[in-house]
Amino acid sequence: MSFKIKCFVCGRETNDNFTDSCPACGGVLTIDMDISRMTDADPKKLRKRPIGVWRYAPFYPVDEKGAISLLEGGTPLYDCRALASDLGMHKLYVKYEGANPTGSFKDRGMTVGVSRAVELGCKVVGCASTGNTSASLAAYAAKAGLKCVVLLPSGKVALGKLAQAMFYGAKVISLDGNFDEALAVVRQLAKEGHLYILNSINPFRPEGQKSLAFEIVDQLDFRVPDVVVVPVGNAANIWAVYKGLSEWISIGWIHKMPRLIGVQASGSNPIAVAFRSGRQDFVPVERPETVATAIRIGNPASGKKALKAIYDSGGLATDVTDEEILRAQKLLGKREGVGVEPASAASIAGVMKLRKEGQIRQSESVVCVCTGNLLKDPDTVINNAGKISKCKASAQAVKRLISE
Numbered sequence: 099m100s101f102k103i104k105c106f107v108c109g110r111e112t113n114d115n116f117t118d119s120c121p122a123c124g125g126v127l128t129i130d131m132d133i134s135r136m137t138d139a140d141p142k143k144l145r146k147r148p149i150g151v152w153r154y155a156p157f158y159p160v161d162e163k164g165a166i167s168l169l170e171g172g173t174p175l176y177d178c179r180a181l182a183s184d185l186g187m188h189k190l191y192v193k194y195e196g197a198n199p200t201g202s203f204k205d206r207g208m209t210v211g212v213s214r215a216v217e218l219g220c221k222v223v224g225c226a227s228t229g230n231t232s233a234s235l236a237a238y239a240a241k242a243g244l245k246c247v248v249l250l251p252s253g254k255v256a257l258g259k260l261a262q263a264m265f266y267g268a269k270v271i272s273l274d275g276n277f278d279e280a281l282a283v284v285r286q287l288a289k290e291g292h293l294y295i296l297n298s299i300n301p302f303r304p305e306g307q308k309s310l311a312f313e314i315v316d317q318l319d320f321r322v323p324d325v326v327v328v329p330v331g332n333a334a335n336i337w338a339v340y341k342g343l344s345e346w347i348s349i350g351w352i353h354k355m356p357r358l359i360g361v362q363a364s365g366s367n368p369i370a371v372a373f374r375s376g377r378q379d380f381v382p383v384e385r386p387e388t389v390a391t392a393i394r395i396g397n398p399a400s401g402k403k404a405l406k407a408i409y410d411s412g413g414l415a416t417d418v419t420d421e422e423i424l425r426a427q428k429l430l431g432k433r434e435g436v437g438v439e440p441a442s443a444a445s446i447a448g449v450m451k452l453r454k455e456g457q458i459r460q461s462e463s464v465v466c467v468c469t470g471n472l473l474k475d476p477d478t479v480i481n482n483a484g485k486i487s488k489c490k491a492s493a494q495a496v497k498r499l500i501s502e
């Protein structure tokens with residue numbers, strides 16, 4: 099396994115293992131993997147190993163021997179026939195990332211990122227988070243025996259995520275500010291050497307998240323879908339999907355790139371706005387707001403990468419209202435028995451909107467990435483669900499209620 103750490107913007111290589119941005123231009127970093135030796139390999143041979151992030155070990159810039167793993171990935175790809183029929187589509191799949199060890203896709207990046215931290219001999223890891231990154235980092239830090247610090251925007255982190263970060267023994271700090279402000283603080287701490295940063299601006303994180311794309315293709319028996327829909331917050335995940343697929347195209351394992359569609363909440367939509375005006379860069383949203391707190395982000399650190407993924411794949415970015423998100427969340431639960439958190443339902447809401455607008459065609463096969471588990475945010479579920487029926491402890495009373 100050989101790789102270089104390079105600037106995504108100016109292309110300059112860096113040997114500084116601890117910086118989170120290009121020393122020359124300040125741009126976001128990426129990893130250039132040398133995977134040429136995989137060209138002659140048979141992709142199906144990988145299947146000797148169980149499905150999961152580490153099935154694709156040759157594609158990551160860390161040595162698997164030292165991997166910190168909780169057996170992440172290998173999540174279901176549901177063929178959602180009822181929902182597809184509701185939306186007038188031939189094929190609609192949901193990649194259910196809620197089945198990961200800490201209940202979100204973050205575990206894919208974290209197994210690689212924390213393995214890297216251990217390789218580098220770090221003792222303290224940290225992140226800013228809207229919730230899921232902190233839950234995941236706390237668990238992987240526990241597994242690796244590292245000290246962990248997480249910075250959370252006060253009052254805006256869903257209960258399940260907060261519980262997880264606290265439970266796994268992280269130092270949980272509730273910051274008087276939003277995610278963008280928390281990220282600036284943690285970057286400063288990392289720069290001063292107080293911790294190793296494991297937000298997705300750390301280029302090792304998206305490397306692990308490439309596995310999401312690898313698994314989708316693998317589960318479809320190497321038939322690449324026409325469209326992949328991803329909720330966008332800090333904007334690294336859609337880039338990771340693009341990067342993984344690009345790598346497999348470069349070694350001839352697959353022959354087409356799906357259209358990548360990024361979906362944001364309308365109160366936190368800088369990438370959707372940039373796409374609508376055809377820009378390569380975006381203007382941050384000052385005060386992001388949405389019920390989908392996981393993607394309540396106004397200044398996505400990997401925004402430029404996301405826009406490249408979207409433009410290069412012939413995809414698009416759109417935004418959906420909180421109402422549309424909650425409606426989609428309920429519909430997925432009711433029609434398919436699949437429970438996801440609001441940010442994840444944004445991808446379903448996006449498909450519903452784009453089908454109406456005719457921007458996704460009936461014949462296209464679509465994979466929606468549903469990034470996090472329903473139970474991450476029980477408050478939103480309970481606030482938007484129907485009422486509970488109260489009843490005396492008698493069969494007669496229950497029968498009356500049932501027949502109502």
Ligand code: F0G
Nearest residue numbers: 227228230231331332333334335469470
């Ligand atoms: N869906 C969920 C459930 C998330 O938690 C996030 C990001 C995203 C989608 C967006 O992914 O940032 O790569 O575009 N959550 C981060 C966190 C910001 O701190 O947990 P992205």
